[in-house]
Amino acid sequence: ILPVTERRDLPPQLGLRHRAALGMTEVTDTLVVIVSEETGQVAIARKGKLYSNLAVQETRAAINDYIQGKRKV
Secondary structure: OOOOOOOOOOOOOHHHHHHHHHHHHHHHHEEEEEEEEOOEEEEEEEEEEEEEEEHHHHHHHHHHHHHOOOOOO
């Protein structure tokens, strides 16, 4: 069972997948990639923040930066 964020300021259209991703980044030092089942759009969660509507290049750069320890996102 994933830790779901308890934040109340999130838009109601964010589903359980996004809320669980945020929750994971609130309690661990992770970068979580979320793909919307409905739209196919990619988002990244990091340190309790959600970065949405990312292009493939932005997603790739964020993952590479995280792996290399640059932690831009």
